[in-house]
Amino acid sequence: MTPPNRPSQHALADTFRALHADPAGFLIPNPWDAGTARLLAHLGFRALASTSAGFSFGRGHADRSVPRGPLLAHLVELTAATALPVSADLENGFGDAPSTVAETIRLAAAAGVVGGSIEDATGRADAPLYDIPFAAERIRAAVEAARALPFPFTLTARAENFFIGRGDLADTIRRLQAYQEAGADVLFAPGISRTEDIATLLREVDRPVNVLLGAPGMSVDAPTLFAMGVRRVSVGGxxxxxxxxxxxxxxxxxxxxxxxxxxxxxxxxxxxxxxxx
Known part of the structure; x- marks a missing residue:
């Protein structure tokens, strides 16, 4: 049931965008159903993000194995559960083609979210990451779809090097810089864990950065990340x-x-x- 005092999607989008402008930073936890979303809202969090892993596990599936249709239905339930802005884990956009990524952005917005992330992982073992020019083209298509919406959709671009076990900081930075130039609002390299790597990344980009708390080998906490200049901290699955x-x-x-x-x-x-x- 949608809360009777739920703000408009435009108002929620403005609120979400403003959170990223606050130098104090903010935590964005990841519920996996309507019940956990409501519990997190009760605890006072200011925004929520979906988790492909949590949603998949709750359905009895491995991560990243649920098709786009069920995910969109899940986003409808998640956004209706609270009066908070919700950003969506949209995986790689559910297809290689930039046009498919753009369509995913439009469908996610229609499901009620005010932001979403697109990653550069292909899902294929032989070539796990898209080449940077094509990956940037996909982000550019997502940005164009987002800018055509009647509210300020916050697009997060993800570089998956560390997440897939390729801890190449230089390539991660090159990727995020390309996505920044393509128009992404927020940059995210899940799996990055060393404070010195995070500090280097922050110096090399000029967009708000999201860091995944609790990555393997990470001992830093959210207050430390915020003090470093990280604007958003999530916890994934x-x-x-x-x-x-x-x-x-x-x-x-x-x-x-x-x-x-x-x-x-x-x-x-x-x-x-x-x-x-």
């Missing part, structure tokens, strides 16, 4: 993985011991009814 980890531990206890000690850490039904009522 880690909240979903934490919840599923607790579920597996509880179910294993039930199977092996026949006990329910796990309920000591469970939120009460009364509390959830109060929050969702």
């Amino acid at each position: 880690s909240l979903a993985r934490a919840a599923l980890g607790a579920f597996l531990r509880a179910a294993t206890e039930l199977r092996d011991q026949g006990t329910t000690d796990y309920t000591r850490d469970a939120v009460s039904g009364k509390e959830l009814n109060r929050l969702f009522g």
Whole structure:
């Protein structure tokens, strides 16, 4: 059910854009369904972002294996759940062609989001990243589609080098600079974890940068990242993985011991009814 006081999409888009202009930075956690979105809103977060991993796991699928149609339906539910702006993880735009990426932006906007990310990973083992000129062309098509919308859609461009295990900082910077020139509003290199690499990236671009908190090998926290100049910090599928980890531990206890000690850490039904009522 859509909150009765949900602002217009244009107002939410303005709010989301303004968050990126605040030098203090902001956290953008990643719910994977309407319930977790409402819980995060209750906790006072100012914006939300979808997670392809969390959504896929919740449907019993591996990450990045859910087609565009179900994802768009998920975004409709997610955006209707709270009065917060929502940005979407749009993977690689669900196709190679720039025209397909542009169509994905338009469809995501119609689903209610006010921003979204496009990555440069192909999904193919033989050539896991698009060449930079073609990757930039795809971002340019996404930007053109975003600028044609009746509200300021915030487009995030992702360089996936570190995320796929290719920790090439120089190539990551070249990619993000190309996407910046193509018109991206926010830049994102998921998987980058060393503070010195993040600091170098921040010096080499002039767009707001998103950093994924909790990447393997990362020990830095959000306040430190904000002090460095990072404008947005997300957590990807880690909240979903934490919840599923607790579920597996509880179910294993039930199977092996026949006990329910796990309920000591469970939120009460009364509390959830109060929050969702």
